[in-house]
Amino acid sequence: MRVLVCDPIEQEGLEALYEDPTMEIVHKYKSTEEEIIAIAPEYDAILVRSATKITKAIIDSATNLKVIGRAGVGVDNIDLDAATLKGIVVVNAPDGNTIAATEHTIGMMLALARNIPQAYFKLQEKVWDRKAFTGVELRNKTLGVVGLGKIGRQVAQRAKAFQMNVVGYDPYVNKERSVELDIEVMDLKELFAASDFITVHLPKTEETMGMINAETIAMMKDGVRILNCARGGIIDEPALYDAIKAGKVKGAAIDVFLKEPAIDNPLLELPEVIATPHLGASTEEAQFSVAKDVAEEVLKVLKGEPVKNAVNIPSISQELINELGPYIGLSETLGKFIAQIMDKPIEKIKINYNGNLAKYDLTTLTNTILKGLLRPVLADSVNYVNAPIVAKNRGIKVEEIKTESLKNYANLITLEVEGSGVVHNLAGTIFSNGEAKLVQLDNYSMDTTPTKHMLIVPHNDKPGMIGHIGNILGKYDVNVAGMQVGRKEIGGVAIMIISIDHSVPTEALEAMCTAEGIFDVRYVCL
Ligand SMILES: NC(=O)C1=CN([C@@H]2O[C@H](COP(=O)(O)OP(=O)(O)OC[C@H]3O[C@@H](n4cnc5c(N)ncnc54)[C@H](O)[C@@H]3O)[C@@H](O)[C@H]2O)C=CC1
Numbered sequence: 001m002r003v004l005v006c007d008p009i010e011q012e013g014l015e016a017l018y019e020d021p022t023m024e025i026v027h028k029y030k031s032t033e034e035e036i037i038a039i040a041p042e043y044d045a046i047l048v049r050s051a052t053k054i055t056k057a058i059i060d061s062a063t064n065l066k067v068i069g070r071a072g073v074g075v076d077n078i079d080l081d082a083a084t085l086k087g088i089v090v091v092n093a094p095d096g097n098t099i100a101a102t103e104h105t106i107g108m109m110l111a112l113a114r115n116i117p118q119a120y121f122k123l124q125e126k127v128w129d130r131k132a133f134t135g136v137e138l139r140n141k142t143l144g145v146v147g148l149g150k151i152g153r154q155v156a157q158r159a160k161a162f163q164m165n166v167v168g169y170d171p172y173v174n175k176e177r178s179v180e181l182d183i184e185v186m187d188l189k190e191l192f193a194a195s196d197f198i199t200v201h202l203p204k205t206e207e208t209m210g211m212i213n214a215e216t217i218a219m220m221k222d223g224v225r226i227l228n229c230a231r232g233g234i235i236d237e238p239a240l241y242d243a244i245k246a247g248k249v250k251g252a253a254i255d256v257f258l259k260e261p262a263i264d265n266p267l268l269e270l271p272e273v274i275a276t277p278h279l280g281a282s283t284e285e286a287q288f289s290v291a292k293d294v295a296e297e298v299l300k301v302l303k304g305e306p307v308k309n310a311v312n313i314p315s316i317s318q319e320l321i322n323e324l325g326p327y328i329g330l331s332e333t334l335g336k337f338i339a340q341i342m343d344k345p346i347e348k349i350k351i352n353y354n355g356n357l358a359k360y361d362l363t364t365l366t367n368t369i370l371k372g373l374l375r376p377v378l379a380d381s382v383n384y385v386n387a388p389i390v391a392k393n394r395g396i397k398v399e400e401i402k403t404e405s406l407k408n409y410a411n412l413i414t415l416e417v418e419g420s421g422v423v424h425n426l427a428g429t430i431f432s433n434g435e436a437k438l439v440q441l442d443n444y445s446m447d448t449t450p451t452k453h454m455l456i457v458p459h460n461d462k463p464g465m466i467g468h469i470g471n472i473l474g475k476y477d478v479n480v481a482g483m484q485v486g487r488k489e490i491g492g493v494a495i496m497i498i499s500i501d502h503s504v505p506t507e508a509l510e511a512m513c514t515a516e517g518i519f520d521v522r523y524v525c526l
């Protein structure tokens with residue numbers, strides 16, 4: 001596996017990748033889009049920070065890419081839609097730089113309040129000016145925190161230590177949670193009107209871009225101070241420039257810019273603006289931590305294991321990984337199996353989860369079932385990231401039903417596929433010894449261990465059929481490893497599930513199909 005590291009990521013933190021002998025890690029920084037496109041097909045994984053943009057063109061050219069790792073939080077430099085469509089997992093490291101970004105914000109707020117950078121520059125010019133740099137205290141000022149996620153909350157907590165009055169806005173934080181956090185939550189307009197300092201801790205989204213603009217600045221107190229240590233563009237830069245010039249905004253502390261590197265940004269010409277070159281996450285501790293987290297996640301994706309910090313597929317907690325782990329393989333098997341016994345285009349799949357499993361978010365299992373279902377037709381172009389989109393694009397309706405109560409088994413997954421009036425069902429479970437079993441096919445009960453090569457033979461329930469089928473297979477040199485027969489009534493249609501050692505020659509299948517008493521033969525390759 002080859003891993004391309006496009007931005008400077010703390011090498012020690014990448015230990016998990018370096019220690020794995022199957023990994024080859026290449027560092028190439030500051031490449032242009034064209035340069036990355038030229039080498040992208042050689043790589044299975046790409047790692048970035050915020051500088052390198054992983055565009056659709058790069059993703060489309062990266063024919064072997066399985067995972068994009070972001071050593072940090074914001075993934076706005078990665079075309080997530082393009083990655084999802086290509087089945088590429090995007091993972092980030094959401095926790096490792098929280099404190100670094102928090103402390104940077106607090107540092108910027110103090111520096112802004114007390115004009116520290118401006119005074120320092122004057123001193124550098126050998127000017128001892130104490131009058132020009134009189135600042136304000138944080139105590140008793142109101143800090144409006146927009147975005148009460150990991151960083152916003154930590155900022156709020158520290159601001160309280162400065163005896164600030166902290167108010168917050170986050171549409172995803174309800175009243176109950178705000179009481180727990182001990183932050184007065186208000187709507188955005190109220191926050192703008194109430195705050196002496198406003199700090200944003202938001203992801204870059206369509207909704208948050210330009211959230212602070214001429215109109216919203218007009219709602220703020222005269223002399224407000226604004227901080228952005230989140231993402232360039234959340235504050236409309238020209239609007240901020242004008243508001244500072246007009247004296248409405250007293251000052252701003254900016255770590256992130258719409259266009260980075262921000263060398264020629266007009267905001268940098270204003271003495272009221274203090275700025276850093278996107279340093280929020282730049283501490284030794286944070287860089288080690290995000291590198292470590294992302295390396296571990298990337299390794300897991302490359303090894304086909306579930307991950308916690310996937311951005312474009314449901315992330316799985318450790319508890320869920322423990323709970324779902326054994327069922328992931330079974331889900332894929334069920335999907336693959338049923339796709340191969342269905343000879344009509346599938347219009348609908350109903351997935352019934354019964355038992356303890358039903359308590360959990362089972363999107364991962366559903367995606368894996370869909371991946372299995374589509375694989376026989378679409379091969380490697382489908383995986384558990386893009387499977388739901390691919391299924392939707394192919395007009396397959398997916399229904400998920402969960403029922404906790406169940407007799408006989410701890411858990412049961414039952415699939416029912418439908419198309420052109422044909423219906424098939426298949427159920428499987430995991431036994432307490434960890435073994436996967438198929439326990440029902442087209443309403444016939446069974447107890448079959450799924451194996452790589454299998455034959456499904458509906459036949460007439462009469463004496464001699466097992467020998468008959470065995471003979472045909474023997475004639476074509478097909479060795480039978482195991483066989484099971486299910487039936488609903490004596491003398492009716494029975495179903496034979498045969499495990500064989502290898503794939504079956506077409507002639508053998510044809511010979512079986514035309515044999516007396518055999519209604520159909522399906523070869524299933526898992
Ligand atoms: N300057 C730097 O170096 C760093 C910048 N960041 C930026 O900070 C952002 C926040 O990071 P975390 O707190 O770790 O993320 P987080 O995901 O824990 O928090 C983001 C919060 O924003 C809220 N939110 C989303 N849309 C919103 C909206 N329209 N209005 C109000 N709230 C909204 C979410 O509910 C969530 O609570 C990241 O997205 C990243 O862009 C993060 C780390 C370092």
Ligand SMILES: O=C(O)C(=O)COP(=O)(O)O
Pocket residue numbers: 049050051071072073074075097230278279280281282
């Ligand atoms: O984690 C984030 O979102 C950041 O903005 C940090 O960016 P960086 O990795 O320092 O380029």
